[in-house]
Structures are given as C-alpha cells and as structure tokens.
Amino acid sequence: MQVHLALPGLLWPARALPDVMFDLELPVLSWLLGRGRHSHSSPLTFEDWLSRRFGHDAAVPAAALRLLGEDGQPGNADWICADPAHLAFEHGHPTLADPARLELQADEIAAITVALTPTFAAVGRFSLRHSGHGYIELAAPADIDVPPLAAVVGRGAAALLPRGADAARWVRLANEVQIALHALDLNRRREDAGLPTINTLWFWGTGRLPATTRAAYQKVGGGGTLARGLARHAGVSWQPASDALPAAGSTLLIEGRLQPPAQQLDAQAWRDAMVTLDRERLAPLAAALRGGRVKKLILTALGDETTLDLELTRGDALRFWRRPRSLLDVIAP
Incomplete structure (x- = not known):
C-alpha cells in the first residue's frame, strides 16, 4: 500500500x-x-x-470540477466560481477574510441569489449553492486569470488583481456586485451580530469540464x-x-x-x-x-x-x- x-x-x-x-x-x-x-x-x-x-x-477549470464535486451537472458549458467573500481593509490595504468564517445561512443564500442574478444577466446564469459556493454558467468563455480564493486569504492588494483580456469587465462586475451587496439588510444584521459582512464575490477557476x-x-x-x-x-x-x-x-x-x-x-x-x-x-x-x-x-x-x-x-x-x-x-x- x-x-x-x-x-x-x-x-x-x-x-x-x-x-x-x-x-x-x-x-x-x-x-x-x-x-x-x-x-x-x-x-x-x-x-x-x-x-x-x-x-x-x-489552468484547471476548478469551477466545473468543484460543481461536479457538489453533485452538480456542469455539462459542456463554461463556468466560473463566484464565491461570496468579505473584503476588509487592514492598515489601509484590502485583504480577503477566511471564507470559512462567513457561515452563510439558507435565507442569506436566497437573498444574495435574488439580489445578484440581474447583475450577471449579460454574462450568464448565477447560482449560489447550500455549501455557500457560487457559480456562474457562462454564456461565453471568460479570459480571466485569478488565483483561488483560498490562496489569497490574508494577502495584500497585488494578489487581488485579475489578469487576462476580460479582466476589466470582471472588475466592473465586481464593483456592481459590491454595490448590490451593500444594500442588503442581511449585512446590517451580520454587523449587529458581529459577523463578517458579505461584500464581494471572488471570481476564479473558469473553464469547462476537461477530458477525463x-x-x-x-x-x-x-x-x-x-x-x-x-x-x-x-x-x-x-x-x-x-x-x-x-x-x-x-x-x-x-x-x-x-x-x-x-x-x-x-x-x-x-x-x-x-x-x-x-x-x-x-x-x-x-x-x-x-x-x-x-x-x-x-x-x-x-x-x-x-x-x-x-x-x-x-x-x-x-x-x-x-x-x-x-x-x-x-x-x-
């Protein structure tokens, strides 16, 4: 063995x-x-x-493979992870908190899904699973290179910058997401309870299911x-x-x-x-x-x-x- x-x-x-x-x-x-x-x-x-x-x-398409690991059906579509995250500022620099601390509840998952679905209408279909993992089934492939969320937790601003031909478009989408999330009552309740707010999504792992x-x-x-x-x-x-x-x-x-x-x-x-x-x-x-x-x-x-x-x-x-x-x-x- x-x-x-x-x-x-x-x-x-x-x-x-x-x-x-x-x-x-x-x-x-x-x-x-x-x-x-x-x-x-x-x-x-x-x-x-x-x-x-x-x-x-x-360059493994982690979104499609992770979705498969959650008993989803990625099919032949292109996917990208769109994971809820908490963006904080420490000493004037943005950092991402450990996603395990978010502990999303079912009602929060439902509210975030409703709030953000229109934001992604032009690029694909957004869904948020009970695990707290988010996905977008893309209408067209996205040329964006971003590290996994777990790899940038606690890192500085340089690690948070996307690369690729479509990077600017996804930065704009991230800004729209942050505005929509800021307006949600669930974040005020989380603040009152001393929990980290859900104030951004982390896009990574784009692509379609590879050959076996x-x-x-x-x-x-x-x-x-x-x-x-x-x-x-x-x-x-x-x-x-x-x-x-x-x-x-x-x-x-x-x-x-x-x-x-x-x-x-x-x-x-x-x-x-x-x-x-x-x-x-x-x-x-x-x-x-x-x-x-x-x-x-x-x-x-x-x-x-x-x-x-x-x-x-x-x-x-x-x-x-x-x-x-x-x-x-x-x-x-």
Whole structure:
C-alpha cells in the first residue's frame, strides 16, 4: 500500500519559520524528515497542485470540477466560481477574510441569489449553492486569470488583481456586485451580530469540464468538493475524512487543518494544529510504515515559497543511524 499525504499550510515563509517553530516538539515529523529523502520544486497553490495530481495543467477549470464535486451537472458549458467573500481593509490595504468564517445561512443564500442574478444577466446564469459556493454558467468563455480564493486569504492588494483580456469587465462586475451587496439588510444584521459582512464575490477557476484523465490513486480522502470533483471525474473513490488508513492500493490523503491558521498568520493556532497532526496523523502513518503495512509514504508540504516532497519506504524506516531532523533543516532548497 502507498500513501501520499498532502499538507497545505505546513510551510511558512522561511524568514518567519524559526520564530513560529521555536521550541516546538514534533517527534514524528522529525523522525520522518530524518529517515526520508526530500526534494524541492516550484511553489503551487493547493488547487493547482491537486489538479496536477489528476493529470490536469495549472489552468484547471476548478469551477466545473468543484460543481461536479457538489453533485452538480456542469455539462459542456463554461463556468466560473463566484464565491461570496468579505473584503476588509487592514492598515489601509484590502485583504480577503477566511471564507470559512462567513457561515452563510439558507435565507442569506436566497437573498444574495435574488439580489445578484440581474447583475450577471449579460454574462450568464448565477447560482449560489447550500455549501455557500457560487457559480456562474457562462454564456461565453471568460479570459480571466485569478488565483483561488483560498490562496489569497490574508494577502495584500497585488494578489487581488485579475489578469487576462476580460479582466476589466470582471472588475466592473465586481464593483456592481459590491454595490448590490451593500444594500442588503442581511449585512446590517451580520454587523449587529458581529459577523463578517458579505461584500464581494471572488471570481476564479473558469473553464469547462476537461477530458477525463487517469489518476495515480485508487482512493482520495479529504480535500473538500474540488477534490471530490476531481476524483469523481477520474473514476476514483473519495471520502470526506482523511483520518482512516486505507486497506490497500494507492491513496491520496489531504490534511486541511494547517492551511487556515497559516493563511491568517495565526502562529499559536498553527502550532497547536501541528502538535495534533504529529500525534494523530503522522504517528499512525509512521507506525504503519515501520510495520510494513504501508510500503511507501510520500509527504508533500505546500507553501508560498516552495513545495517540499518527502519520500520514505520501509527500508528507510529501518535505517536507525539516520538522525531526526527539524523542518528548519530541510526548508531551504
């Protein structure tokens, strides 16, 4: 059995990592880093990395695939994600808040859908699903290149600027959306309740459902609706949680608990998540590797500056003379 564990959010910027990891004991991760072979490659967003694992290039049409992962029917149309978001200003600069904090209710989803449907009449059909994910079924393809929402949370203004021949048109649409959302009573109620307002949409992941590909895995665990859509499109089994060890085959497990605190630069929450990860996720994998149940273990850590891959076989696990290593020891390419 082979297990590939993806760890978005594990790698902080190199200049910050020494302070974030100061005096942090991660015995299992250190053991794995000491026994395994590591390599570095160019940084990728989690969404781009995941799509490549399923044979797609970096321009993967995430909207169509994610919709498939929500049991939608993308068909042959072009789609674009239109996700509700909270745009805030910190120190005079715009930043996007963590979308998980929005917690949209059913009545809010209905009100936003009614308010914004006319705005998109010229470009396509807008819908907002119960998950809180928004989509536009486009009347014509859109030439716009925008990072995934999760990749720009907490980032500065430069990360928020779209590119592509149609970028100006979508900026205008975003402005119209913000005006329409500002007028909604639901945002006043959210302010009174201390909740982040819904004051913009984030457009990304445009395109139509691609040709099917062959994946390197028989099973996928975790990763949300995009991972489910990619797995479903490739004919691969998917389960929502990444906790249970599979019985056989090649499995991709996606660990999501590190990315939110890393995006928010919440060092204490990240440290707490790392301790839990070391104990609850890495320890069982290391034990399975030592015991021979897992023949090969691959860890992929994703960050803004690099992608770190760590590979171990059972033979590596038995090389007792290899000393544990800190993440700081292997972070530099």
